Structures are given as C-alpha cells and as structure tokens.
Amino acid sequence: MNDEFFHPVSGFDLPRFAGVPTFMRLPHVPQGHERWKDVQVGLIGVPWDSGTTNRPGPRHGPRQLRDASTMMRAQHAVSSVRPFETVNCADLGDVGPNPADINDSMDRITAFYDEVVKAGILPLTAGGDHLTSLPVLRAVARKAPVGMIHFDSHTDLFHSYFGGTMYTHGTPFRRAVEEGLLDPKRVVQIGIRGTMYDEEDRDFAKAEGIRLILIEEFHRRGVEDVMAEAREIAGDGDTYVSYDIDFVDPTFAPGTGTPEVGGPNSYQALQVCRELKGVNIVGADMVEVSPPFDPSGGTAFLGVSVMYEILCVIAGQLTGS
Ligand code: MN
Ligand code: MN
Numbered sequence: 217m218n219d220e221f222f223h224p225v226s227g228f229d230l231p232r233f234a235g236v237p238t239f240m241r242l243p244h245v246p247q248g249h250e251r252w253k254d255v256q257v258g259l260i261g262v263p264w265d266s267g268t269t270n271r272p273g274p275r276h277g278p279r280q281l282r283d284a285s286t287m288m289r290a291q292h293a294v295s296s297v298r299p300f301e302t303v304n305c306a307d308l309g310d311v312g313p314n315p316a317d318i319n320d321s322m323d324r325i326t327a328f329y330d331e332v333v334k335a336g337i338l339p340l341t342a343g344g345d346h347l348t349s350l351p352v353l354r355a356v357a358r359k360a361p362v363g364m365i366h367f368d369s370h371t372d373l374f375h376s377y378f379g380g381t382m383y384t385h386g387t388p389f390r391r392a393v394e395e396g397l398l399d400p401k402r403v404v405q406i407g408i409r410g411t412m413y414d415e416e417d418r419d420f421a422k423a424e425g426i427r428l429i430l431i432e433e434f435h436r437r438g439v440e441d442v443m444a445e446a447r448e449i450a451g452d453g454d455t456y457v458s459y460d461i462d463f464v465d466p467t468f469a470p471g472t473g474t475p476e477v478g479g480p481n482s483y484q485a486l487q488v489c490r491e492l493k494g495v496n497i498v499g500a501d502m503v504e505v506s507p508p509f510d511p512s513g514g515t516a517f518l519g520v521s522v523m524y525e526i527l528c529v530i531a532g533q534l535t536g537s
Contacts, residue, residue: 221251222304227289237282238307239342240524245306247331256303257530258337259523260328264313264321265506267347267385269377271473273506274345277516278310280507281342285520292528294490299524299531308332318383322351329355338534340527342519343503345473346372346385349458353388353397356456356499363402363450364389365495367488368460369410369476371428373417385504390417393424398456400424404449406442406488407431407463410476431478439484443491450495457492457500457526461519469518471510482518489525497533500526 224241238244239259245251261278268274291298299305311328313321325348332339333355341352346368356362366372366389373393374386382391392398405421409431421428427449434442462472465479480488505519 217301218304219254222300222306224290224300232286237286239282240285240288240300240305242300242305242307244309246309247328251306252335254304255306255308255335255337256534257305257340257527258308258332259305259340259342260308260332261310261342262313262325262344262348263310264315264325264343264348265345266313266315266318266321267383267388268345268473269384269386271506271509273473273508274343274504275315276507277344277505278342280510280513280516281502281505281520281523284513284516285523287517288520288524292524295528295532297528297531299527303531303534305527308337322354322383325351326354330358333358338497338530339499340523340530341499341501342523343501343505346460346503347383347388348503349501350383350388350391352499352501353392353456354395357397360454361396361399362498363453363455364398364404364458365446365450365455365492366403366405366458367407367463368405368458369407369462369479370460370474371405371408371417371421373420373426375416375420390420399453400426402450402453402455403427404429404446406446407434407479409478434480439487439491443488447491447494452496454498455495457495457497459500459502459522459526460504461502461515462504464518469515471515472504472506473509474504485518485522486525489522489529492526492529493532497530500530
C-alpha cells in the first residue's frame with residue numbers, strides 16, 4: 217500500500233458528483249508542491265487545439281475529462297489492479313498554452329514536460345488535439361528516440377497543410393520522425409481508415425518503415441493478434457502510447473472533430489489497452505475529445521475509461537506485476 221496522500225476521494229466518503237473535480241479524484245499536485253517529488257504517474261491536462269484544421273473544441277477536453285473521470289473507481293474489473301494504491305498518481309494540473317501562438321504553446325508544453333520527466337514522473341496526458349503529442353514527445357524523447365503504439369483513424373503523418381503550414385494535428389508524427397523523436401521502425405499505427413486526400417502520408421510511412429494496420433486488417437485479425445504484433449514492433453525499448461479518440465467508431469465516440477465510420481466498438485477500445493501489458497510505456501495520451509460535439513458526455517466518459525485502462529497497465533508495469 218502506498219502513501220494515503222495519493223489515494224483518490226472515495227465515492228463512499230463524498231458522492232461522486234460532489235467536490236472539485238480533479239482527474240480520477242486524485243490530489244492536485246501542481247509544480248512546486250512539496251509532494252511533486254513523490255509522484256510516479258502524473259495526469260496532465262493540455263487544453264489546447266490550435267493545431268485543429270476542421271471542427272475545433274479539444275481545448276475544452278481536459279475540463280470535461282476531469283468531470284467524467286470522477287466516475288472511475290478504485291479497482292480494475294478484469295485485472296484486479298488497484299492503480300491508486302500501488303503507485304503514486306496525482307493530477308498535475310493543466311499546462312497553460314498560448315491560444316494565439318502555436319510555437320510559443322509548444323515551447324510552454326515542452327518546458328512543463330521537461331520538468332515532469334526530470335522528476336521521474338510518467339506523464340498521462342489529456343489533450344488537446346493531436347498536435348499536443350509533438351511537444352510532449354520533445355520532452356519524453358529528449359535523450360533518445362522512442363517507439364510508439366498509436367491508435368487513430370488517421371496517420372497524422374502529413375507533411376504540411378495550406379501550402380506550407382508545418383504544425384497541425386495532421387502532422388505531429390511526421391515532425392516527430394524528422395526531429396528524431398520517434399524510431400519509425402518501432403512505430404505502429406492502428407485503426408487507419410476514412411476518405412483520403414492522397415497517399416502522401418502512407419508513402420512516408422512505407423519509406424520510413426512505419427507499420428500501418430488499416431481497419432480492414434484490424435477487424436479481420438482481431439484485437440489480440442494485432443496487439444501481439446504491436447508489442448513485437450515496440451519491443452523492449454521505451455515506448456509512447458498515443459490514443460486519438462477518433463480511433464473508436466463515432467457511434468461510441470461522436471464527440472471529436474474528425475470522426476470516421478467503421479471503427480472499433482467501445483469494448484474493443486478498452487481491450488487494445490489491456491493488451492499493452494508488457495510494453496515499456498514511458499508516456500501516454502488521450503487526445504481529440506471535443507466537448508462541443510459531445511453533448512451527452514459519452515465520448516469524454518469513454519476517453520477517461522481508456523485513460524484508466526492505460527493507467528492500470530502502467531501501474532502493473534511500475535510494480536512489476
Ligand atoms: Mn490523430
Ligand atoms: Mn484522428
């Protein structure tokens with residue numbers, strides 16, 4: 217049993233709908249807090265969507281995800297992991313972006329994550345649009361390139377938009393490969409589908425050795441088989457997990473900017489996370505939850521459910537169980 221300071225508020229002590237919402241009802245430990253040095257997993261909000269090219273809104277994601285996350289309980293139903301009692305988890309607060317300046321925002325985000333990494337805290341991020349992953353990777357992969365298991369309808373490997381704009385939510389992993397943050401041979405993208413502009417992103421993936429698992433193959437082979445290959449591609453090295461909520465079929469996750477039909481259901485959305493067991497995770501994110509398109513709150517609830525799944529795998533990893 218870890219330090220009680222890091223235990224979430226129980227629904228038996230204070231009803232879930234009451235109190236100030238932090239991620240999973242964990243203590244709020246902002247930078248400079250005396251317990252910052254004791255945190256092992258930091259849940260971080262990045263309320264930023266300046267990379268969005270179509271329907272906006274993920275800047276409102278962290279706040280709605282925090283609210284929905286008060287539904288999470290102490291124990292995983294299948295693995296029996298009790299993440300909050302085995303590793304010190306905390307809500308590190310939000311990274312404040314500059315909504316009028318993309319590069320300044322990225323610098324602010326990277327600076328924050330540099331401190332997180334320096335403190336030995338494993339970051340679990342709630343975005344934000346998918347450009348969020350780039351400044352996070354700049355900190356997480358500062359010493360050496362990392363592998364990545366990426367769930368998404370889209371590759372986010374495009375070169376540029378609007379004739380030369382390099383930083384959008386369609387380009388983060390192209391930049392990450394160019395900047396030496398990702399080892400493309402250890403990157404797998406799962407769930408790719410939807411109508412296309414062209415094959416430019418897929419050509420880049422092929423040239424770099426990035427493995428794309430299109431949705432047809434995902435459905436044909438099933439979760440376990442696909443994820444066994446994903447674990448093999450990631451290998452034993454440091455690996456980042458990036459989860460775009462539009463990976464999931466819009467029936468289950470309509471609250472996102474760029475939905476694509478024909479995707480996994482909400483059960484498969486959780487299953488892929490359970491199959492991450494054995495991967496050496498150094499950071500993870502949940503991005504593209506857009507509350508303005510999520511009037512029921514169901515997309516945010518799925519988003520935090522996925523975060524809880526990943527957190528349980530990380531807890532098992534950090535405790536060697
Ligand atoms: Mn994406
Ligand atoms: Mn996407």
